[in-house]
Amino acid sequence: MVAKIPVPEDDSIDLLKRILGERVKYKTFYTNIRNDLIAQYQLYIDSKGCPSQLSPMDLIGYCSSPGEAEKRKESLKGLYSPDKKKLPFEQLEKIRKKNGLTACPVCGEPGRPRTLDHCLPKAIFPEFAANILNLVPACDWCQGEKLADYKTAAGYRSFIHPYFDDVNRPLFSIVFLPPYTTPTISIEIKDDLPEKLQELVATHLIGVGFLERFNEIFDVSYQTIKRMALRARTHGNLTLMQSLEEAFLIASDKAVNSWDAVFYRSVLEDQELVTFLEEQYISEYP
Template sequence: MTKLDLPKKGSVELLKEIIAERAKGVNAKFFARVGDDWTERVQAFIDAAGNPEVIKQWDESLANPTPFLTLYNSPADGHAHQIVLSAMREKKLQICPSCGEDGTPHTLDHYLPKTDFPHFSVIPANLSPMCDICQGHKLAETLDKDDLRIFIHPYFDQFVENRVLRIVVGEPYEAPHSFELMPMDGLEADLEALLLRHVAGLKLQPRFVHFVKEMHGHLIRTVANMRALDQNVVHQIRSFRKLEAGRGKNGWRHIYFASVLKDGDLLDWLVNGQLPEFIDTLPDSDNED
């Protein structure tokens, strides 16, 4: 969950260019007829922050999806939307904005799916980078059984500018029985509920736990090494956290280090506790690869 800046070219601004370019094409009449309604609907999308609880489907685009979908699926070279789409695809992130896992998210996700909302298929505010795993879980879902939106929108949901998740490490610390992914305390109730739907919708808990188990083992080994070298364990973990905060406050590594630093008992065990003996085998040279 990362807050992203809205794409530079505004969605309504781009839409006007698309409609102007279509004035001479094969679907000229179609776009001339729907242009004003379409623009209104895109403006309504922006005003409603893309929220599927309030944004209605459009009979016109459901009846005639092809002209809209073609814009996204086969954008003509040099046309306004082709330039915007390739710029969005070229922008390489290091962390998936939806889940926080490391790695370059390769696909553009349609926040409102193009099957249900063909007229938003090419609208920048509806498109954001996402990793393949998230995309495989999100599919065309938008609302839960109570008609509440499931997913956080990376352009509009400001609250993910701050860290929103923490991990609770269960004892024994050398081989924890559990790692539990939890919302941060103090979130507004509706935002916390949205976050929990998002976490469940992307099956984040098992994915995060798989990652954090390994990370925790690495940290214990590294801490054993720090202690052998008389380094200040807490200062070192703080510097790991700071490094990761720069990459993304809701990145998995940042959530882990920040959670360790907030857990007094775990921190005390790392500083003073009995570490497993077999682990103190890290090289202490900076030249090791």
């Protein structure tokens, strides 16, 4: 699942000032909103992007009519899609395509995340459309799952924020339910996490559709460890535990909560399952 990742190299407020200084069209609007927009960005940083402390800006105070305010809302959203020669095109491309990630930091699925997710949706918070701290590399599936969902009924974030939250530690495990020949799975959140983080992990897992998505590849992953068990019995170079530990270390190098890392860690934590794999009959076929 999610990983804490380094914040973008560019300072978000400095970049905002440069973006506003570059805009010529609707210059009066951007001049009027500049100071309050900078303050809103600072509040985003101070609150770590939590909507319980952030309210969408009322643009009518910077415009001559509700109609103009609606149009300027679209202007703010448009800052996310600048021409190649304008800010923040290069900064967004760097986060989107040169992030160096091998798993989605939002869900943990293996692969290079090549889109950007707005933690606070730009449809509701157009002022954060180009806020690079509000933009996180994500896979296409996470984009589709999250849509405009962003807060709980109590007003707090319903998703972990990869720039701000301390999540580079095991967050949950896969629970394997017998029979172990063809197990089913559920999720168990780590009980040593702070209570608030446990709640956040729970809403995050639901929000990105983790269990449904992981179920789609579970049979293939489980067949892999069955083959590991058979190799351990027939070749004897490595025990099953050694093979699992090696696979876990390789997977956790991507992210401690990447799908493969969670899977292998969960198998290692389940001694009853490991004993079954070591001692009981296993077919080499699904």
